[in-house]
Amino acid sequence: MTDPVSTSALPARVVVTGATGKLGRAVVAHLRDRGVDVLAVDRAGGRDPRDVEGEFLLADLTDYGQVVEAFTGGADEHPGRADAVVHLAAIPAPGLLPNAATFANNSAATYNVFAAARAAGIKRVVWASSETVLGLPFDTPPPYAPVDEDYPPRPETTYSLNKALEEEMARHFCRWDPELTMVGLRFSNVMDVEDYAQFPSFDADPRLRRWNLWGYIDARDGAQAVERALAYDRPGAEVFVIANADTVMSRSSAALMAEVYPGVEIRKELGEHETLLSIDKARRLLGYEPRHSWRDHV
Numbered sequence: 001m002t003d004p005v006s007t008s009a010l011p012a013r014v015v016v017t018g019a020t021g022k023l024g025r026a027v028v029a030h031l032r033d034r035g036v037d038v039l040a041v042d043r044a045g046g047r048d049p050r051d052v053e054g055e056f057l058l059a060d061l062t063d064y065g066q067v068v069e070a071f072t073g074g075a076d077e078h079p080g081r082a083d084a085v086v087h088l089a090a091i092p093a094p095g096l097l098p099n100a101a102t103f104a105n106n107s108a109a110t111y112n113v114f115a116a117a118r119a120a121g122i123k124r125v126v127w128a129s130s131e132t133v134l135g136l137p138f139d140t141p142p143p144y145a146p147v148d149e150d151y152p153p154r155p156e157t158t159y160s161l162n163k164a165l166e167e168e169m170a171r172h173f174c175r176w177d178p179e180l181t182m183v184g185l186r187f188s189n190v191m192d193v194e195d196y197a198q199f200p201s202f203d204a205d206p207r208l209r210r211w212n213l214w215g216y217i218d219a220r221d222g223a224q225a226v227e228r229a230l231a232y233d234r235p236g237a238e239v240f241v242i243a244n245a246d247t248v249m250s251r252s253s254a255a256l257m258a259e260v261y262p263g264v265e266i267r268k269e270l271g272e273h274e275t276l277l278s279i280d281k282a283r284r285l286l287g288y289e290p291r292h293s294w295r296d297h298v
């Protein structure tokens with residue numbers, strides 16, 4: 001277990017976008033628990049946004065003006081200026097909307113968030129990139145395993161192409177402002193505790209979940225990664241793979257690779273169920289250490 005983040009290392013007020021989504025709900029709850037003043041922002045908030053617990057603003061991030069108001073305290077009843085932004089809002093996977101609609105929403109939302117943060121003088125931005133940039137669904141085998149941040153993005157879908165462009169965009173925003181820290185978290189497939197009941201069914205066919213090398217991220221561990229990324233204070237753009245420490249499968253990671261990707265180089269001795277989405281960089285630089293496993297719930 002690594003040390004908890006000291007509260008003094010965390011920004012006082014944080015805007016979280018995508019706050020009513022699967023990951024956003026866990027992140028907002030976690031940061032509020034840690035004493036952070038959170039303005040939750042989403043374009044979906046139920047029938048009445050006042051039903052959403054805590055401070056919440058209904059906003060569409062594809063409209064730049066709405067993003068600026070959210071970040072600078074311009075919206076009535078939400079006067080606080082943000083010290084940092086956690087940007088999670090997106091169409092969260094390929095194939096949910098036509099490609100151009102996914103691209104239009106996600107690219108506009110992220111550009112507006114990055115640009116409004118710059119305009120507002122916010123020096124810390126954490127955002128959701130995605131495991132997909134590693135080359136999912138791995139119809140072309142991974143270059144080696146465990147996969148990590150050391151090879152260039154290999155987007156295979158429009159959704160993933162947009163995430164790869166966001167990572168590139170972040171590098172330029174940081175080049176423009178040497179005091180800016182931008183952390184892209186390449187989350188694996190997000191899971192809530194209720195999702196774990198289906199995990200044993202994955203065992204029958206090792207090819208069923210090969211598309212992300214049998215990885216997952218517990219939403220609560222995802223929230224921990226966000227907290228640690230908010231405390232990361234080295235200026236520049238950095239990306240991290242964020243997954244749980246194990247796979248979704250009962251058979252060993254080495255056996256899975258041997259069966260499904262026999263030609264792929266294995267670069268380290270693998271623990272029995274060790275993740276094939278390497279979290280070594282996140283462990284090293286963020287102090288990230290997953291606390292949960294589906295194995296504790298099924």
Ligand SMILES: NC(=O)c1ccc[n+]([C@@H]2O[C@H](COP(=O)([O-])OP(=O)(O)OC[C@H]3O[C@@H](n4cnc5c(N)ncnc54)[C@H](O)[C@@H]3O)[C@@H](O)[C@H]2O)c1
Nearest residue numbers: 018021022023043044060061088089090092128187189190
């Ligand atoms: N779910 C996964 O398995 C997964 C894996 C890797 C990365 N991610 C990324 O993590 C983030 C969160 O994903 P999630 O699973 O919580 O998705 P989700 O769909 O549950 O939540 C996303 C939220 O973003 C909001 N949103 C979308 N476009 C918006 C806009 N223009 N303005 C305001 N709000 C908008 C939606 O209303 C929704 O509440 C996304 O960026 C996603 O791409 C998700």
